[in-house]
Amino acid sequence: MNKMLVAMTRALGVLAFGFGLIASSSAFAAEKTVTLAVQNMHCASCPHTVKASLQAVPGVTNVVVSAEDKTAVVTFDDSKAQVDALVKATTNAGYPSAPKS
Ligand SMILES: [Cu+2]
Numbered sequence: 001m002n003k004m005l006v007a008m009t010r011a012l013g014v015l016a017f018g019f020g021l022i023a024s025s026s027a028f029a030a031e032k033t034v035t036l037a038v039q040n041m042h043c044a045s046c047p048h049t050v051k052a053s054l055q056a057v058p059g060v061t062n063v064v065v066s067a068e069d070k071t072a073v074v075t076f077d078d079s080k081a082q083v084d085a086l087v088k089a090t091t092n093a094g095y096p097s098a099p100k101s
Pocket of ligand 1: 041042043044045
């Protein structure tokens, strides 16, 4: 009797874990787009460096950098990436940035 209860509890635990995974990977995942104001872009190769630094962040799906506007428009999966991580990525590459509102 006791053993069966333990087995059932375990099975329920596994199920709950499975649902948790599904929930976190799909139900709450949303594609977001943020525009970052990027500093220090002074030459033609800068946008490439900024773009590469952002694309290296897990969860980032699209990056459009404008040297003219000094912005980077980043599309990302907000269950994998956060704006903080994007800002950190460009800053570490030598281009401090901040979300434009
Ligand atoms: Cu440059």
